[in-house]
Structure formats: C-alpha cells, structure tokens
Amino acid sequence: MTPSAEDLLAVARLYWGADEAYRFRQDPSPEDLRYEALWAEKNAERPRWGAFVKTLRKALPSCDAWDYAPGLANPSFGVVVYPHQEQDMMRPQTRWTVAGYLSILAPLYTVHCVRRVFLGKHLMESKVFLGPAPLELRDIADTIARHIEADYGATALPLEVAQTPVPLYVNFMKPPETMLFHALFTSEPGNIL
Structure with a gap:
C-alpha cells in the first residue's frame, strides 16, 4: 500500500529543509546530516543496484541501460534506458x-520519460513526461517497473501523489514548485544524459 502524501511529507521533512537558513552557511543543517548519514548507509547497496542494472540490460536487448545514481544529488538509485535509434545528422532527431x-x-x-529533440548535436527541445509512458515506450517502462517491484518489493508512487506540492527546499527546487516527486526521487527529472 502506498503511504499517504501526508506520511511521505513527514518522511521528506527529515531530509529536506523548510527554509533556506543553511543555504549560505558553512555548517550542514540537521536535515543535511540525516541525508548524508542515510546515503552513507545506502551506499552499501550500490553493488546490488549495479547487478540490477545488468539484469535490465539483458531484459531490454534493444536498449542501452546505465546506472544513474549520482551520489548525494538524488535521494534515489536510478537507471536510465535508451532505446536504440537511427541517427540522421541533417534532420531534427527525437x-x-x-x-x-x-x-x-x-x-x-x-x-518517467524524457524526450529530447536534436539537430545534429544541438539540443533544440527537452520535455519530461512524469505520467504514463508514451505508447512506444510502454514496454520498456513496464519492464523497468516489474524488475524494481520484483527485486526490491517497492511500490509505484501514483502520479497524483508524486505531484503533491511540498513546502521544502530540495536542491535547486523551492516552494511552490517543489513536489513530493522531487523530494523522493530527483529534483531534476530532465537532467539525465
């Protein structure tokens, strides 16, 4: 069962500040200290996550899958999956x-999915899709979800709960833009290579 937005906000408050009191200070906030301690504990699970990513590579042979867990930057382990695509440097490519x-x-x-449009190497447009995956990516998204559920026993956070605004400062996100999604997963869902 998915915890309520209120329960998740209570958890997020342990790790993210409700103001910018420590933003320009040398010493870490109590939330920073708890967050760093949690990551120090979770770092022991990195080899397991690496094995998980290797399993996904085998399950998605028409894609490239990479570990995307940039340490303290995100409150999560991440995997990014790129479907193989042909490239034409003369026309915009999605x-x-x-x-x-x-x-x-x-x-x-x-x-979630990120769509980027390039002309050659020049990024022309980028858009994040937090909701259901586009039809052509649904099998990939479902495979990732099934593997996370099977390997970790985790539950998908419903979009309506993920989009709940929270009065917290999460990296460069600040109220009123901050959502539970940012506090639990990543403050920059489109910032993946």
Whole structure:
C-alpha cells in the first residue's frame, strides 16, 4: 500500500529543509546530516543496484541501460534506458530516455520519460513526461517497473501523489514548485544524459 502524501511529507521533512537558513552557511543543517548519514548507509547497496542494472540490460536487448545514481544529488538509485535509434545528422532527431528511480527515503519507485529533440548535436527541445509512458515506450517502462517491484518489493508512487506540492527546499527546487516527486526521487527529472 502506498503511504499517504501526508506520511511521505513527514518522511521528506527529515531530509529536506523548510527554509533556506543553511543555504549560505558553512555548517550542514540537521536535515543535511540525516541525508548524508542515510546515503552513507545506502551506499552499501550500490553493488546490488549495479547487478540490477545488468539484469535490465539483458531484459531490454534493444536498449542501452546505465546506472544513474549520482551520489548525494538524488535521494534515489536510478537507471536510465535508451532505446536504440537511427541517427540522421541533417534532420531534427527525437531521442527518448526512460528513467527509473528507487527512493532511498521510502520503499517507492517511479518511471518517467524524457524526450529530447536534436539537430545534429544541438539540443533544440527537452520535455519530461512524469505520467504514463508514451505508447512506444510502454514496454520498456513496464519492464523497468516489474524488475524494481520484483527485486526490491517497492511500490509505484501514483502520479497524483508524486505531484503533491511540498513546502521544502530540495536542491535547486523551492516552494511552490517543489513536489513530493522531487523530494523522493530527483529534483531534476530532465537532467539525465
């Protein structure tokens, strides 16, 4: 069963500040200290996550899958999956990425998609899709979700709960833009390579 938005906000408050009192200070906030301690504990699980990513590579042979767990930057382990696509440097090319995140704050996960349009190497447009995956990516998203559920026993965070605004400062996100999604998974869902 998915915890309520109120329960998840209570968890998030342990790790993210409700103000910017420590933003320009040398010493860490109590939330920072708890977050760093939790990551120090969770780092022991990195080899297991690496094995999980290798399993996904085998389950998705028409894609490239990579570990995306940038340490303290995100409160989650992440995997990014790139469907193989042909490239034409003369026309705009749409490239999709499917990202899966396993929160370290609660037994929850999410899968979202990022669409980028390039002309050659120049990024022309980028858009994040937090809701259901586009039809052509649904099998990939479902495979990631099934594997996270099977390997970690995590539950998908429903979109309506993920989009709950929270009065917290999460990395560069600040109220009123901050959502539970940012506090539990990543403050920059489109910032994946």
